[in-house]
Amino acid sequence: NAGVTQTPKFRVLKTGQSMTLLCAQDMNHEYMYWYRQDPGMGLRLIHYSVGEGTTAKGEVPDGYNVSRLKKQNFLLGLESAAPSQTSVYFCASKTSFDEQFFGPGTRLTVL
Amino acid sequence: AQTVTQSQPEMSVQEAETVTLSCTYDTSENNYYLFWYKQPPSRQMILVIRQEAYKQQNATENRFSVNFQKAAKSFSLKISDSQLGDTAMYFCAFMNRNSGNTPLVFGKGTRLSVIA
Numbered sequence: 001n002a003g004v005t006q007t008p009k010f011r012v013l014k015t016g017q018s019m020t021l022l023c024a025q026d027m028n029h030e031y032m033y034w035y036r037q038d039p040g041m042g043l044r045l046i047h048y049s050v051g052e053g054t055t056a057k058g059e060v061p062d063g064y065n066v067s068r069l070k071k072q073n074f075l076l077g078l079e080s081a082a083p084s085q086t087s088v089y090f091c092a093s094k095t096s097f098d099e100q101f102f103g104p105g106t107r108l109t110v111l
Numbered sequence: 112a113q114t115v116t117q118s119q120p121e122m123s124v125q126e127a128e129t130v131t132l133s134c135t136y137d138t139s140e141n142n143y144y145l146f147w148y149k150q151p152p153s154r155q156m157i158l159v160i161r162q163e164a165y166k167q168q169n170a171t172e173n174r175f176s177v178n179f180q181k182a183a184k185s186f187s188l189k190i191s192d193s194q195l196g197d198t199a200m201y202f203c204a205f206m207n208r209n210s211g212n213t214p215l216v217f218g219k220g221t222r223l224s225v226i227a
Contacts, residue, residue, distance in 0.1 A: 033215075045215075
């Protein structure tokens with residue numbers, strides 16, 4: 001039982017490049033979330049999903065897109081990376097009224 | 112919308128001493144969870160303790176306990192017998208229980224250093 005995993009763990013991009021972050025969970029959780037963590041800002045919600053095939057915007061969705069084609073996977077995409085997207089990204093999942101389980105995070109640097 | 116405020120950006124404590132981290136929140140909901148998460152240098156988010164709003168009894172987990180004051184919307188974390196491994200960022204978080212899909216709302220965190 002791996003819990004929540006994230007791929008990759010580290011990535012460096014140049015401005016304008018694109019990439020996809022993959023989140024996978026093996027706990028059969030309905031709900032999945034993408035957060036970003038910046039110094040002094042805590043964790044802020046980017047997008048979330050309440051089930052396979054559904055997504056919704058969070059607090060800071062601009063510049064990101066997401067997809068949930070399979071229940072166990074939640075993808076976060078950056079179409080044209082900007083230095084302001086340099087951050088640590090966390091994925092989380094949960095059942096309806098339970099705690100969230102977090103992945104190990106992805107450190108992304110955009111030059 | 113809910114907000115969570117942690118007013119202490121940094122704190123330090125001597126090993127074996129007790130320290131209290133503050134958290135206040137603002138909500139019009141009556142049914143919710145409150146959490147404390149620990150984030151050590153490894154970056155992993157680790158759940159420390161959870162409090163259900165309808166429970167009057169304060170939650171405890173070994174050396175960790177909370178002081179939940181619902182009327183004051185206050186949720187502080189007390190760490191007893193502090194250990195070097197407690198050095199981490201600590202985040203207070205709120206979750207509305209009236210809807211199953213609501214995400215966590217986090218405070219900005221408190222960086223705790225335990226000094227030998």
